[in-house]
Amino acid sequence: MIIWWVGVMLLQVVKSDPQTWSLGDGCSNEVVPNDAPNFLTDRDATFRQLRANLSDKFATADTKFSPTSSVYAMAQCRNYLSPADCLACFDAAVRVITTNCSTLGGRAVFDGCFLRYESYNFYQRTGDNWLRCDDVSSSAAGFSEEKTRLLSDLKVATPRMKEYYAASQRNTIVYAVAQCARTVTQLGCQGCLQTAYNSLQDCRDATGGRVTDVACFMRYSNQSFFPGNQTTPLKLPGKGIDEKAVIGGTVGGSLLFVIVATTLMWFKFSRQLKNALIANILGATQLQLPNRYSYTDLKEATNNFSEDNKIGKGAFGAVYKATLRNDTVVAVKKLDMKHSRAKEDFESEVRLISNVHHRNLNRLLGCCTKGSDLLLVYEFMENKSLDRFLYGQNRGLLSWKQRVDIIFGMAKGIAFLHEDYHTTIIHRDIKPGNILLNNHFQAKIADFGLARLLPENQTHASTNFAGTLGYTAPEYAIGGHLSEKVDIYSFGIVMLEIISGRRSTDVTPDSTYEYLLKEAWKLYEKDMHQNLVDVALNLNEYQVEEVKKMVEIAMLCVQSTPSSRPTMSRVIFMLSGDGSVGVQRAVRTPSFSYEVGVHIDNDSLHSTQESASESDATTLLTRGVTLPDPEK
Template sequence: MRSVLGFVVLILWSRVTVGEPQTNLLQDGCSLYNVRNASAFAATFNDTLADLRSSISASNSSLFATVHRPRAPQSVYALFQCRSYLSSADCLACFSAAEGHIRRCGAAHGGRVIYDGCFLRYESTLFFDQATPSENRNSCGVRNAATGGFTASVRSLVADLSAATPRIPKFFAAVEREGVLFVAQCVETVSEEGCEQCLAAAVGNVMRCLPSADGRALGAGCFMRYSDESFFPANRTVDLSPYLTNSGDSSRGTKFQGLLNFRYKDLKNATNNFSEKNKVGEGGFGDVYQVKSSTVKDVAFLMNHNFQVKFLGKGHLKNGTTVAIKRLAIAQTSKARADFQSEVKLISNIHHRNLVRLLGYSSKHENFLLVYEYMANNSLDKFIFGDKRGFLNWRQRFGIIVGMARGLSYLHQEFHIRIIHRDIKCSNILLDDDFQPRVADFGLARLLPEDKTHLSTVFAGTFGYTAPEYAIHGQLSEKVDTYGYGIVVLEIISGRQCNDLKLEPATQYIRDWAWKLYEQDRLLEMVDETMDPNDYSPEEVKRIIKIALLCTQFTVAARPTMSETVVLLLSQTDVALQLTRPAFIDASEMIDEEEAVE
């Protein structure tokens, strides 16, 4: 646990007695350091636990909740999760046991309680995205298995579950095979990569329990358990086969080993030597070429026009993977070439379920080409205000909103180098086979020539989505992405573009329109009319709109980080947000806004 130093841990090694809430204690611990203001902390902590209970109690199917109070006198972040096979009543009972136990930590900075049936943790700093594989431990039973084939069955199951679970929605799987019952679960707020890393550590720990008839691997990020006795209902098992195949999306098993250096000649031939006849557009950062279907043998081509992504054709690599290619216009200097090589190596190390993966490149001659994994459903703008508008339901839209936030949070805070996208908009959000969002074109703005300013023809952003401090003064921080994200969320909910001319002249910009509806308590008028009103909760939609408005606050400090945004989105209660009326951007007010920035 990175945020809790000197953590005291107690592991009970006795055999589990299975109960309905499964409140057999496996691990607990409290930070050795206390908060400075114990009374303020106690009040905030009590409210936090009450909110967690309310979230779990509010829905018959809610087995997971997060609550945070980052701006209280004493910050508290808390997370609770039940095993997905528990009933709602048993989950609530497990929470009651965990709540009573974790209160023993008093005024400690953090604490955790892990039972067979649930997990509760709190900290004074944000931890929701931490998988902490290094802290994973095991707990083994004292009885050995009766049959010799039991160990082989466990080994087979643990391999399958560790591979499949990170790709299963909500990171949970339960399987019964050859007399072995096995579950694997990751905390819902970690990334797919974090889940993979945590389960990799858990595999080693749980295997050390063999030949014991029951064993567990447990920690703050994930949980594994096997047994020869029943501990979950038979109807909660999961078919792992769809998550273990090598077909389809590269995130579901088809992996590249390292960054590929494509032959320039092959890519050149596929574009007919980048012929003017095939050229369909141009911009400051790239050219768009039409690719003849007869020339597309090995790759799929996805070109870009000033970051406006357009699909032109598709094909396959010899290993069956469909890919996409972008041709970039970069200064023809040795420094630019070196920067390109350095940047593609950096980007190729970025792996996250909500970021488009760079697979390879070519930098021969005067061209710079990037080869990416291919997204079958193209870009988000087609589904929000394009020809496929009305296709996405609320659950799909909400999943896209959360996935985008997670991807950006990874770029800003989890990758070893902070990367600011600078151009968040619907056309830069691609959708995979399952309509999961993949943020595209991150890192490319870093390749812009140094002598180009933010107001040049190669401006790394799009007006309407760009934060005012960056558009006017070139002041760049990760909060620029937060602003653009908020605009895109408003577009996803409303089905309107950020500068929709169909809106009233006084509220031409979607942020201004949303703010005026917020002031008049008419936020539901924003909702895309193509969505079924029975498909969403009005309160949930209004809560997400308020979060989007918070992200587009004029004052940089007032905007949340993207990791804080993820927390807000996943909080199942309406968080009290402090919103300040923005300075509306139009031709007559640009001067006033510029002065305000100064």
């Protein structure tokens, strides 16, 4: 009897596998503030609560221990793990985090599970994609093709599955699983797995690969890594129909069809009207439908769009902080229909960024239409916009490192729009008010109402001006010449504002009364770059050589000739270099001439069909005016 019991126990040990091979771990850069001395103790208590609720292999725990100490945590095991292996994997993750992290956030990701905690609600977020490929290549015939087909099926099927989980195998040569955090929306799961699928293509013929994101996980291998009875029938469009059910339901189905068809006729016309706007938004593109929100829910979440909930106001409407019924905090942009551009602004934003996901772009979660009311729902940014920290109520609070990180984030977001998306997107209104900051001061580009697509076979487009004077390039504001170099110029102006803490349209406080760009050129040409640095910064925060490099890059971006400005990928390369390596000398063009094709009338400022000198253009472009697009 004892021998039999020992044999059973050994068999269980052999079969037990919590899959704790690490895929990555990390800690937040945010240190625990002095007013929350018990945060880490509260975090560990939250982990214990999380473990107690992990019986379903997924759990969240959010606790507010004091006004200054809130802990949000999430844990998820792969569904094929046994309950005991799930807890063992979770315990391993806890050990990693508690050993390595003494900050406001951290995560540990294993093959079998993941654990994350933060001081804010992150449950519906995606981002931070990590890829691991095996070192060995497969020589099995057809492996690469079967792998691609299986992963493609999983990315489609998983968001349709219960608990956002699916496991499958193909011809016993490839095995794969896909899983999303249960707190994300179906659209969020789709987007996350699409990104994971794209990343896994880089593994090529590797025998295995894994992609993990804060909201999803996808893995494949040429060896089975889950029990054979854990495979999941995939719910794919047009697949998986049971033959018996079809035969048995033919007669009843025909009768039901007649009834349903008759009923639907009553609703067809009203449904067509209701969906007309969204159909128009999507046009003939292949973009997926955005998440649809209830107007009643958004009205309730914003306290009837009260002034107390208003967090900003743009050219075409206001933005409100909203707390949804599941306690998710979002930002709701309500477009003002008194403006003729409002409908076009709405359509442009939804069409362009419904499926555009990047860590440095403010994510559109969904939309809502009710009569003439047009609403866009975005992820909420705790620190609002950059302009508040440069020359607004929080002026001087940004450190030099934070400013450099914000510049990097902006550059990465713009580079994605220009070079990494399937078509070139030109934002047209890059400025501090459209750069949002989350609680970690990560930059996210927002407000795509003025954005335009640039066809692949064109280097530029001709269009009337729309944007903010003071940030826009001269060839566009004066001549209507639109290319991605327009965004590069705006980025350079914003760089100068971040470095100096000054608004581009403000003049120097001394007797010279010079605008920021003109003063920057003078200091640059005299090799006095450091004189441009914000006086609010401590001298010990930065090095003169680093300042010099940043100013040089900014001046390259604001050169008058578009072809002289670097691409954004080149900007990122220069930002990443040491000192001034790779940074060429910017040249201020003495003069230029454009045929002016736009009439601008603001504060008695007129521009007609005539040549413009550089000094005229400087005066024109340094007025801080936001103008609607005359095309509309």
